[in-house]
Amino acid sequence: MTAHDRHDEHDQHDEYPREDGAGHVSTGTKEAGETADAAAIPELVIISGMSGAGRSTAAKCLEDLGWFVVDNLPPALIPTMVELGARSQGNVARIAVVVDVRGRQFFDALRESLAALDAQQVTRRIVFLESSDEALVRRFESVRRPHPLQGDGRITDGIAAERDLLRELRGDADLVIDTSSLNVHELRAKMDAQFAGDEEPELRATVMSFGFKYGLPVxxxxxxxxxxLPNPHWVPELRPFTGLNEEVSAYVFNQPGAKEFLDRYTELLQLIAAGYRREGKRYVTIAVGCTGGKHRSVATSEKLAARLASEGVETVVVHRDMGRE
Structure with missing residues (x-):
């Protein structure tokens, strides 16, 4: 998956998307002259641009949208990656590849790979992340890291060298995003606008029960x-069980305020989830605690997760401390 460039952040855009083409790519598993089914050929996005302009943020956004993302893949291997995706029987339908000057000598190989993909009529787009010299210098200085091309010179020398190397690729880009004045949330919003389609960005939730006596989940x-709520631990016939037990759950939610709390907190989470989606947040961990993490928190986590799932939120339940004494 991805290993992101630490310098990347922020965005904006000039856009002139290329019309998508449906095509064929040889999988290497068929007889000579045969091609893969067009429906199985992955869509390809190549993410490039200036170091510090937001490549890793853009890549992470696509990953959260369900793309298979590869960081710093040698350009010569891009057609091979597409072929492997075509063999996946639809399991890898969209591939994003991050390419940058860390590969050095990669431009000749990139041109050859793009020509091969075009000859095979592979649907592909190039996203180029741009930013002003001032913004890039500020970002590199804030993380106290050198520009990958500055050598013994200054950061501005590295930026100038990189601009020169990337000039031709920028001209070939289907989408140019200028991140000079954008923060990370604005960049994600622009990527969502381009690649999420009409679907609302998906939110994934982890509902975790825990015991306060074992510490808050970090x-x-x-x-x-x-x-x-009253603790079932002090009810002898319920003490040996957990919140997964029907009797324990019934005891918890028959207490005054329990059902009302679940209803109102679910409504609150709907409001929060909408805000998370707007801000580009895709994952949330909701920690539900009681004294030992065995009865009340477990029962509530199960109910809350079921409510979220019914609202279309992909939900996982984890009981951190349920097995502890």
Whole structure:
């Protein structure tokens, strides 16, 4: 998948999308002269541009939209990657490849690969991330890293060298995004506008039960405290069980305020989820806690996850502390 460039952030755009072409690419598994089914040929996006202009943010956005993303793939291997995708029986329908000057000598190979893809009528687009010299210098200085092409010179020397190397590729780009004045959320919004289509960006949620006595989950985005409800631990016949048990769950949600809390918190999460989508956030971890992470938090996590799933949110349930004593 992706290993992202640490310098990338931010965006804007001039756009002139190329008309997509449907075509064929040899898979290497068929007899001479045969080609892969056009429906199986992956769509290809090549992400390039200035170091520090936002390549990794753009790549991460496509990854969150379901694209198979490869960072810094040697350009000579791009046709091979497309062929492998064509053999996947539709499992790899969209491929994004990040190419940049880290590969050095890659431009001749890139031109050859693009020519091969065009000859095979592969649907492909080039996205070029651009930014002003001032913005790039500011970003490199903020992370205290050298430009990959500056050598013994200054950051501006590296930027100038990279612009010269990328000039031809920029001219061939189907979409140019200027990130000079954009933040990471604005860049993601522009990528969503170009590649998400009419579908609303998907949100994935992890609902995690936990025990406060074992500490808060470090990756929690939202924390819910269920200790306002009576603890089934003090009911002898319920103590040995967990919140997965029907009797324990019924006990928890028969308490005053329990069902009302679930209803209202679900409504609140709908509001939050809409905001997360607007801001380009695709993953959220909701931590639901009680004293030991065995009864109230487990029962509530199960109910909450079911509610989210019914609202179209892809949901995973994790019970962190349920097996502890």
């Amino acid at each position: 990756d929690a985005d939202l924390v819910v405290d269920m200790r306002f």
